[in-house]
Amino acid sequence: MKVCIYGAGAIGGYLGVQLARTDAEVSLVARGAHLEAMQQNGLKLLIGDQQRVEKVRATANPAELGVQDVVIICLKAHSITGAIDAIKPLLGSHTRIVTAVNGIPYWYFYRHGNQFEGTTLESIDPGGRQWRELGPERGIGCIVYPATELESPGVIRHIYGDKFPIGEPSGESTADVERLSKLFEAAGLKAPVLDRIRDEIWLKLWGNVCFNPISALTHATLDVICSEPATRALSKAMMLETQAIAETFGVTFRVDVERRIEGARKVGAHKTSMLQDLERGRPMEIDPLVTVVQEMGRLTGIPTPAIDAVLGLVIQRAKVAGLY
Structure with missing residues (x-):
């Protein structure tokens, strides 16, 4: 082969x-x-x-x-x-x-x-x-x-x-x-x-859609994002919007949102790929991880206020750094 x-x-x-x-x-x-x-x-x-x-x-x-x-x-x-x-x-x-x-x-x-x-x-x-x-x-x-x-x-x-x-x-x-x-x-x-490969794609994206941009905006590691009440709540809001969109396309999540967040917290002091890209001056993977979920929300007519707000901020952060 x-x-x-x-x-x-x-x-x-x-x-x-x-x-x-x-x-x-x-x-x-x-x-x-x-x-x-x-x-x-x-x-x-x-x-x-x-x-x-x-x-x-x-x-x-x-x-x-x-x-x-x-x-x-x-x-x-x-x-x-x-x-x-x-x-x-x-x-x-x-x-x-x-x-x-x-x-x-x-x-x-x-x-x-x-x-x-x-x-x-x-x-x-x-x-x-x-x-x-x-x-x-x-x-x-x-x-x-x-x-x-x-x-x-x-x-x-x-x-x-x-x-x-x-x-x-x-x-x-x-x-x-x-x-x-x-x-x-x-x-x-x-x-x-x-x-059901799409279920697994969304399961990984479920975390990426929130933890990546939040980490790029705050420079916090996964354990901090998932432990601090404000960023944990924001992550959950973004994940619930994502879940509603995915389920419209027939996707099934094999764990609930709290378990998914806890799993990320247990990874520890890990920098997400988006934060690593920001720190190293590399183009940030915003559209494939966040914008695409917003676009699929528009397709289904599902509002995404939390995603919209974080996406707007992280795009501006990337543009200021010349990485978008």
Whole structure:
């Protein structure tokens, strides 16, 4: 199986090292100093006190790699549209695209089965380009639960987790997802095939929609946000608005809102990805995590006053920092 990881940063690099230990033909697309380090010294993964180094084919030019069986997109979601032309040479008639990104994927309303079938979302797929040019029929859902860091060029540090649930938009257990699940298993990862992948997408987004922007505005870590009465109450209000929208689309949440907040509190003094991006001067992932929920609220006619207020503030914060 030919597998290309497009965006070999912290998560993509972690996947690259693990998948390189299987019999798959793995390649990575990256850039800059990180790419140069991988090309010269291989890709190093630090797990606890273990160190793994794999010489994986890495390039900035995907056209060198040819058509793939699977393309795993590990970019920040707001970067995907800008990468479409570069991704196209990797795509053949049977290539599957695994969206290992935060937030709602571009294929969300493919084989969705209600009046929203075929809808594209401007906040995550401007002009519907991903839908048209990558193709929703290629999509396989994937939720990223591990935490990893790009410690230095060519060096990935694993912090926790090894689970990447996957699923077809249709809910079917196809040969493609079964084969992909077994590949991840051979790589020492967990990739259970879910028949309701959208439920899991919303479960993760449920926390991202509130904790990420609140942390970027306050610079507080998860334990503080979930313990202070005011920010905990604001998080809950945003989550309840999100839940009402998701349930309109047939989504079922397997935990209640209080349990979800408690789970985040127990993570401890963790900085969200949006706060990390703000501190490091990187574009902030606002639209895929927050604006998209507001947009889906507009689709369903569900008001989102708490989300609207926090979204307005975090967009202004990002603009002031030049990161939006």
